[in-house]
Amino acid sequence: MATYRVQFFDGDYYPRQEKANQAGVICYVEHHFNSNDTQPDTNYSMAIVGTNASDTSKAWGEAYTQLVSERFHIDDNGLQIGGTGSGNVEKTHMPAILLEPFLVSMEDGATWAEKRQDDLAAILAQTIKTQFPAGGTVGFSIGHRGRTSHPADHGCTSKHGKLEDDLASAVLLKAKALLEA
Numbered sequence: 001m002a003t004y005r006v007q008f009f010d011g012d013y014y015p016r017q018e019k020a021n022q023a024g025v026i027c028y029v030e031h032h033f034n035s036n037d038t039q040p041d042t043n044y045s046m047a048i049v050g051t052n053a054s055d056t057s058k059a060w061g062e063a064y065t066q067l068v069s070e071r072f073h074i075d076d077n078g079l080q081i082g083g084t085g086s087g088n089v090e091k092t093h094m095p096a097i098l099l100e101p102f103l104v105s106m107e108d109g110a111t112w113a114e115k116r117q118d119d120l121a122a123i124l125a126q127t128i129k130t131q132f133p134a135g136g137t138v139g140f141s142i143g144h145r146g147r148t149s150h151p152a153d154h155g156c157t158s159k160h161g162k163l164e165d166d167l168a169s170a171v172l173l174k175a176k177a178l179l180e181a
Contacts, residue, residue: 002129002133002134002135003135004128004129004135004136004137004138004179004180005136005137005138005179005180006137006138006139006140006172006175006176006179006180007020007023007025007137007138007139007140008139008140008141008142008172009023009028009139009140009141010141010142010145010146010147011146011147011148012147012148012149013030013087013088013147014087014091015148016030016141017088017089017090017091017092017096018091020092020094020139020141021091021092021093021094023137023139024137025094025136025137025138025139026094026095026132026134026135026136026137026138027060027094027095027096027128027131027132027138027139028089028092028094028095028096028097028138028139028140028141029096029097029099029124029128029138029139029140029141029172030088030089030096030097030098030099030141030143031098031099031140031141031142031143031168031171031172032085032098032099032100032143032144032155032164032168033100033101033102033103033104033109033113033143033155033156033158033164033167033168034046034100034102034103034104034105034156035103035104035105035156035157035158035164036103036105036106037105042103042106043074043075043102043103043106043108043109044069044074044075044076044077044102044103045064045065045066045068045069045072045074045075045076045077045100045101045102046065046077046078046079046080046100046101047060047061047062047064047065047078047079047080047097047098047099047100048061048079048080048081048083048084048085048086048088048089048097048098048100049061049079049080049081049086049089049096049097049098050081050082050086050087050089050090050091050092050096051081051082051086051090052090053081053089053095053096054095056095056131057089057095057096057097058079058081059131060095060097060127060128060131061079061097062078062079063127063130063131064097064099064123064124064127065077065078065079067123067126067127068101068102068120068123071119071123072101072102072108072112072116072119074102074108085098085100086098088141094139095131095132099124101120104156104158104159104162104164104167105156105158105159106159107159109158109159110158110159110160110162111160113158113162113167113171114158114160114162114167117167117170117171117174118174120171120174120175121171121172121174121175121177121178122175122178124171124172124175125175125178125179128175128179129179138179140172140175140176142165142168142169142172143155143164143165143168144164144165145165145168145169154166155168
């Protein structure tokens with residue numbers, strides 16, 4: 001049976017990636033939640049990879065968004081290659097994805113981010129185990145949290161007033177527990 005260990009990385013986005021490279025992690029996850037104030041009823045699952053993404057990163061991101069879409073009955077916006085957010089994962093030397101599982105500006109999305117964290121953690125752990133069956137150290141990054149250049153940035157605020165980085169942190173801590181069990 002494969003063994004997994006999770007290591008968290010913080011700081012600005014580029015230094016996080018460099019720390020993960022130096023640590024030799026097998027894969028890297030940056031977790032965010034999305035929001036849309038102009039279309040509050042919109043909801044979808046999306047993963048972002050760098051323009052230099054490996055086939056493994058792409059397959060992993062696609063598998064993640066498909067499972068989230070199925071479990072939460074929302075649109076699968078699929079994989080975005082490059083564009084907004086891709087710089088958060090482009091400097092890694094290992095497969096890397098930035099997760100945007102759904103929009104917390106929407107009532108359902110805010111409720112799911114608070115009350116269905118176990119489902120999100122299970123999907124993330126499942127896709128990691130599937131894509132990286134040999135095990136190893138997994139790198140986690142809590143989206144907006146810990147940015148030295150913007151310490152007050154906590155990401156978006158959910159429809160229920162929760163901070164994005166707190167919600168993402170809760171999901172990643174649960175995924176860590178599943179992977180290391």
